[in-house]
Amino acid sequence: MNNPFIRLEEVSKSFGLLTVVEGLNLEIGKGEFISLLGPSGSGKTTILMMLAGFENPTSGAIWAGGKRIDSLPPHRRNMGVVFQNYALFPHMTVSQNVAFPLKMRSLPRAEVKERVGKALDMVQLGSLAERRPSQLSGGQQQRVALARALIFEPEVVLMDEPLGALDKQLREQMQLDIRDLHRRLKLTIVFVTHDQSEALTMSDRIAIFNRGKIEQIGKPSDIYDHPSTQFVAEFIGETNLVWGTVKSMEGGTARVQLPAGQQVLVETATDLGPNSKVCLSIRPERIKVGRREAAGNNITAAVSDIVYHGDHLRLIARSDGQSLIIKTDRSQPTLSIGDEVQLSFLSSDCWVVRP
Amino acid sequence: MSVLRFSKLIFGSATVFFLIAPLIAILPLAFTDSVFLNYPIPAYSTRWFVELFTAGVWQRSIINSLIIGCGTTVLATFLGTVGALGLRDKQLSLVLTTIKTVFLLPMVVPAVVLGVGMQLMFARYALTNTYLGVIIAHTVVAVPFVVVNVLAVLQGIDRRLEQAAASLGAAPVTVLKQVTLPLALPGIVSGAVFAFATSLDEVVLTLFVAGPNQRTLARQMFSTIRENISPAIAAAAFVFIVGTVLIAIVVNFSRGTKRAKEVR
Structure with missing residues (x-):
């Protein structure tokens, strides 16, 4: 890939004797929607955690925007993270949750207010700004989590099975919504999932993981029509x-x-x-x-x-x-x-x- | 089945009675008119409450209890919370497991043993017969309660909330101030209440390390019952119990409304 935005170079991660990710090389382009797909325990979430800075690679290097980031603490990486359980702050209202990243960046109060309003409108939650997260449905909480992860215009958005806890209908709606946001805001998204149909509908590229290694990487149609291994053929479709x-x-x-x-x-x-x-x-x-x-x-x-x-x-x-x-x-x-x-x-x- | 339920009821009531009978026995005596601490009560009056709040020794001991109780609460809550933050991982290394055990040890070590040791040690650092000495002694036995309460809350906090805060740009200190501590507040508050209550009724350590100037209410009750059995003791006990129940109600109420808010 010419000039990749994120580059993982021979990245390995072990916990004690257990090697979760082994010698991984991966390049992600700016504005790309890439899915990391694999069964549980295949190392895909660990890679996301290393990109976010919650885990440090045992060996190897991670580059983003031309800078080496694998020793940067999470709060200086400027990456939005959306968790499966949303991880909304239960002691803050919806608007306080969404304002949090802007407050961390010490923006003037008027600007914070204006941008929070816009972000909540973007996810159609303007009317629920003063509610607590526990008063919202799963889908609404997910929208708040999205607004919070996008409001500070991060360079990369990392999503860890963000739709896993939603029911089927809502999940399909959210898939379309996220794809739409990706296109409109020209986001770079790394999306971890174990749901193959989700990966097929949403991604520009899919990386299939098995036992800490990439089994195959490519466009959804390539992977579906031309699986390179038995594992991929059985896992996708x-x-x-x-x-x-x-x-x-x-x-x-x-x-x-x-x-x-x-x-x-x-x-x-x-x-x-x-x-x-x-x-x-x-x-x-x-x-x-x-x-x-x-x-x-x-x-x-x-x-x-x-x-x-x-x-x-x-x-x-x-x-x-x-x-x-x-x-x-x-x-x-x-x-x-x-x-x-x-x-x-x-x-x-x-x-x-x-x- | 009804036999089982019936015997459960009987056994439960008997246990509750056993626990609160001494309290029920002492409370009416606070309102006696007599100078003796016994039944029957000839006439009712509040003279012993007046005595409690006006007599020099009683007044002094109430103020001492408040000073030492507040000092202990602040110190124990701070130390216990910091300790719990360091020990919150569910899987601790051998060193941390040992430290955790040491933190909780004062709960099981006999107070007499602690008292002897403290008196010897405090004498070397000129801490005997000082407020600071008593506060430190009380803090040692109060810290475990704070650690236990705060740990319980911390272990219930989803680490991903803190990870989320960090990814949104919060430095570690900010994560602690904005996310971890606010979420741990209920545990910190109940830890503080336990610390205050522990200090209030601590007698054994006080006997060893406190001088005449640091005589606490509990200590004063203890010596009064040996010297001149005055119904002022009952009045003091009444104040103790009512105060404790009030604190418990306030804590429970503040937690209750918080939960109700979240559900709504």
Whole structure:
């Protein structure tokens, strides 16, 4: 990346014998919305804590805006932090909470008042300024936390699972609100989450963490369509993983033999040697019911279960000992359990992942 | 089930009676007209209260108790709060665990042992028979109550509140003043009340380190009951109990309204 705004260089963090983050390199551009996504214990929150200054790296360096910041105390880093439990000061009113960072910067009282008013209007909470945090709903508290983290115009906003405690509907609304704020205020946001759909909808880039390391980093569509490892393929969305042996390779297309003897065509950029074992990821929505000669891959399978999901149907089908999940729309001719179906998918819909 | 509930009720009432019977026994005697501290009460009057607030020795001892009580409260609350701030982590190192134990030790060490030690030590530093000496002695036994109360509140404070304050630009001292201490205030207040109450009824240490000029109310009651059993003791006890109950009510009330405000 040309001229990254934040740069983590070989950053490691251990607590005693436990290494939580290991040799991490990460660059974040100005104005970027990056999500750190991973299961709990994967080190993503620790990275956020190190960016905020609540934890010090065991080794490595952190740079922001051209300055090395890893030994700066949190109050001199100028980063807004939004916590999962909001961390609003319970002994202050909403407006006192939002005014706090401005008071710390000793701004004149009139300016503080004006900016607090504006910030509360921005999150549509102007009428609740004199309430205590405990008198607000979860969503309202989250808006106060946002206003408080944004009012001092920090260079970076760090968010630690900020929507984790909200119910589904409110969460989706807040996702759109935060994305909108990001675009309007040109914020640089580092967003920690374990919710893959949240990361997919909101981010410019996603970094997938596993055991203290970045497994893959890239645009949401890249990560979804071209997961580099089995872990990423399974963590982001749903997928069918199929193991096979490469039979032949010509011009970017490999012929892979599945354990039961069927052969499928796989498009791949990497050169796969004959007889090498590969793992394929095929997304459930890419598999179509019905024979398509042009598709390249046609297999026969038996329906073993049909699950109704309202907007779509989910078929579980077995083909030569291999179980496949197929996501299909409801305009399918009626199928029933035990029926034999033809399934087809493109060679470009099979993606080789590293185990 | 009703048998169980019934026996619970009986046992509970008996325990409560056992605890407050001595108080009930002494209180009416404060209003006796007689010069003897015993029943039956021939006639009721407030002469012993007048005695308590006008007689030189009693007056002096009340003022002494207030001076020493306030001094102890201030010193113990400050030291106990600072100590609790240093010991608030849930997982302490070996050194800090030892220090915490030392802080709480005066709660279990017999006062007589402390008293002997203090008298020997204070004599070396010319602190015997001084107000400061008594205040220090009382502070030693009052600090554990402050530490326990403040620690309980501090451990309930979410560290993320302090992290949030720091990220918003507050230096460590500001975080302490604006976030930690205001949130710990209920614990500090009840610690202070405990410290004051401890000082008020501390007799053993006072016997060892105080001189005739630092005679406290409790000490005065103790010697009066041995020399001339005057009903002024009952009047003093009455003042003690009413004062304690009032403080308890005020503390409870201030906490109650705070909670009510937050809920609303």
